[in-house]
């Protein structure tokens with residue numbers, strides 16, 4: 001809403017022009033994959049395809065970036081989506097006995 005009118009004690013109208021928009025963007029969180037020496041490259045690619053909907057080519061590119069740089073961006077989400085993905089990936093890796101770790105950080 002751009003403008004809103006109010007009446008003071010005298011009945012005079014005042015127009016307030018500076019209202020905060022009602023629709024605020026939610027804070028976003030980066031979901032990050034961390035490199036390690038043991039998780040197979042194919043498993044990391046599988047994770048990126050399964051949990052982050054990446055294509056084969058994109059998953060391969062991200063996996064190599066993590067491998068070479070120590071960490072890499074898997075996706076950007078609202079808090080609850082990011083938290084759910086981090087939990088699901090870490091649980092999936094643990095169940096497959098790989099040390100792959102996934103974390104999140106505020107944008």
Ligand code: TYC
Nearest residue numbers: 033034035036039041066067
């Ligand atoms: N560094 C691992 C290897 O050489 C591959 C790897 C890539 C592991 C990305 C984790 O997030 C990761 N097998």
